[in-house]
Amino acid sequence: MFSKLIWQTDRMLYEDLIFRLEQVPSDNWYGQAFFRLFKRKRIVDKYQEFFLRHEDFHPKNIFELGIFDGGSIAFWFELFKPNKHIAIDYLDRQDSRYFEEYIQSRGLTDKIKTYWKTNQSDKDNLRKIVSTEFTDPLDLVIDDASHMYLPTRASFETLFPLVKPRGLYIIEDWAWGHWPAYIADEHPWSKIESPTNLITKIIEAAGTSVSLITNITITKGFVVVERGEEIIPDPTSFDIDNYIIKRPNII
Numbered sequence: 277m278f279s280k281l282i283w284q285t286d287r288m289l290y291e292d293l294i295f296r297l298e299q300v301p302s303d304n305w306y307g308q309a310f311f312r313l314f315k316r317k318r319i320v321d322k323y324q325e326f327f328l329r330h331e332d333f334h335p336k337n338i339f340e341l342g343i344f345d346g347g348s349i350a351f352w353f354e355l356f357k358p359n360k361h362i363a364i365d366y367l368d369r370q371d372s373r374y375f376e377e378y379i380q381s382r383g384l385t386d387k388i389k390t391y392w393k394t395n396q397s398d399k400d401n402l403r404k405i406v407s408t409e410f411t412d413p414l415d416l417v418i419d420d421a422s423h424m425y426l427p428t429r430a431s432f433e434t435l436f437p438l439v440k441p442r443g444l445y446i447i448e449d450w451a452w453g454h455w456p457a458y459i460a461d462e463h464p465w466s467k468i469e470s471p472t473n474l475i476t477k478i479i480e481a482a483g484t485s486v487s488l489i490t491n492i493t494i495t496k497g498f499v500v501v502e503r504g505e506e507i508i509p510d511p512t513s514f515d516i517d518n519y520i521i522k523r524p525n526i527i
């Protein structure tokens with residue numbers, strides 16, 4: 277799929293699909309229909325690099341957090357052609373006309389489903405959606421929702437235990453706490469905790485137990501966490517802190 281992407285200044289094209297790149301504003305859109313996509317070329321290139329190294333990864337069950345306009349749902353679906361792709365977002369809105377046409381014209385109503393008004397922090401609701409929609413464990417989770425520490429951690433602690441061994445959990449845009457524009461006083465996120473602390477905990481847990489997390493790939497744009505064989509006795513009370521052994525701070 278990656279080799280068939282066509283990049284133009286403000287858009288990504290894939291076969292007959294048009295993705296407008298939201299981070300590259302332009303006014304050439306009058307009368308056109310498109311997905312709005314919140315990904316830059318450089319992150320898609322990084323995904324290409326990653327998945328070229330994992331060509332044997334063929335996820336059948338995908339759960340995505342953060343829909344926005346559904347552009348990334350189409351992107352991931354076209355990349356992997358899973359049996360099922362479920363996505364959630366806390367906005368009170370509906371699927372766009374372009375998204376609906378994409379689903380209808382390709383007969384994807386049984387394969388792709390969106391849950392609006394669903395907060396990634398609502399652990400019970402996430403579990404309910406997974407148990408309603410999937411009969412097998414998840415192969416791939418992509419969190420591109422709040423990018424805040426607490427909600428990102430809530431989703432990770434809920435969904436990571438539901439990922440099967442060798443399945444992947446991706447956290448996008450985790451690193452903004454290290455970007456000058458985002459930590460400047462005037463930025464609305466300057467007083468909010470970024471996911472860095474969660475990524476640190478994931479690394480500490482990988483160091484503590486080899487069977488919970490078998491691999492971590494960190495790039496500036498995303499982190500990919502590979503699930504190991506560890507049996508989590510009660511997935512509903514998974515707390516990453518319980519999987520970390522660390523010495524008290526030594527100064």
Ligand SMILES: C[S@@+](CC[C@H](N)C(=O)[O-])C[C@H]1O[C@@H](n2cnc3c(N)ncnc32)[C@H](O)[C@@H]1O
Nearest residue numbers: 313314342343344348365366395396420421422
């Ligand atoms: C960056 S956009 C997602 C973009 C989409 N994945 C893409 O690549 O085009 C982030 C989305 O996450 C949603 N979001 C933010 N906080 C959330 C939360 N706590 N729970 C669920 N969705 C949330 C926003 O409403 C927004 O639509």
